Amino acid sequence: MGIPATYTEPELVSALRERNEQAYGYLYDNYSGALYSIVLQIVQNTELANDILQEVFVNIWRKIESYDPSRGRLFTWMLNITRNASIDTLRSKAYQNSQKNQGLPENVNITSQVTHTNIDNIGLSKILAKLKPEQRVLIELAYFKGYTHEEIAQIEDIPLGTVKTRIRNALLQLREYMQ
């Protein structure tokens, strides 16, 4: 087998399924930084982010068979694995306990806490900063904190249907800014 400098996505996927370490090295070199930025933005802790990134890439290696191209691109699949792993860590008991001394956030100050994270100049922050504050809060809670729509409805004290609509509008707005 030759050593391609780049892979098309189907080539990459089939090489990964053969457990080709070179293809895997290519995957890591090209995508780890993008995924790492998301992990960092979610957990906001370098050591934790390092552990999660390691876990994510090992899982990508292990679970490559479960990637279904008909459902989306490889990167989208990896991004969702990454986000889920980060949020699982964030919401795990152990992590919450380690954060306990900071006190559990009250409904009111979740919002202020959320807007606070935007000071960090990492990941999507710059783009998120362009959103209206009320939209930004929803994206932060849903995408970066991993709250369900139902939880957000409770936290923000707005009807579930409104949460859904607002999040979709915020996402459409976000798309505009990313383009």
Next chain:
Amino acid sequence: MNVQEYILSGVVESYVLGLASTEERAEFERMCAAHSELRAAREAFELIVENQLLKQAIAPPAHIKSKIFADIDVENDQRQGKKLISLKQTPVLQTGWLRYVAAAAVILLVGSTILNFYFFSQYKVYINKYTELIASQNQMASVNQALQTKVLDYESTLNMIKDPAMAIVRMPSVPTSPSLGSETTVYWNTSSKDVYLLVNSLPKPASGKQYQLWAIVDGKPVDAGVFDIKDGVSLQKMKNIPQAQAFAITLEQKGGSATPTPEAMYVLGKVTG
């Protein structure tokens, strides 16, 4: 809702970013299968996200890559191992320090298991020894206690005999005794008037019979109690007798008689002094 409206509803973004509910996901995938324009819209947004994130990529620390590759090397070895075993081929030797670590771990595990078995068998041996020790210790304690009781018994007997107030009345067998050579001794405390009997030698009475001690007071027999022949040297306390000139023993019906049977007299002793 037509496909265009569906595409513009935000569901594409919600699906790609993993924010859609299970039902929304299922519906979206159904719609994707049916509408190529929806698939195109999905892919377009996926590329937007992908490019955006690639643009803002943050390089992770270099050591993470080597850690990940060490992890997948181990997995690879395991996979290879499984494959080879399933093909019944000789496993190919693979390099990598982790193999040695794994081998060392296995050796340690086996060693630790053997040691565990060894310690457990030792433990069982010592538990048995310990149980034996406890049992023999208990036995010795009970023997010791029996001895102690005996010694105390002897001690109180000796103390009684040592008492200067104690009069000793030897009672040899009378010529008409059914058993010549019989002998008893009465220890009579002259101050408390307590009477103790020591059987030196008397034959065992037939069943239904019992020996009876008599005090002879002014020529008349006074009942001083019945007694049994006991093993060992011990004084038996009889009835309190205020005064007597002699003591005699006859064999009577069990429980004793009101008056003695003269021909059944075994021993007789006179009180001296």
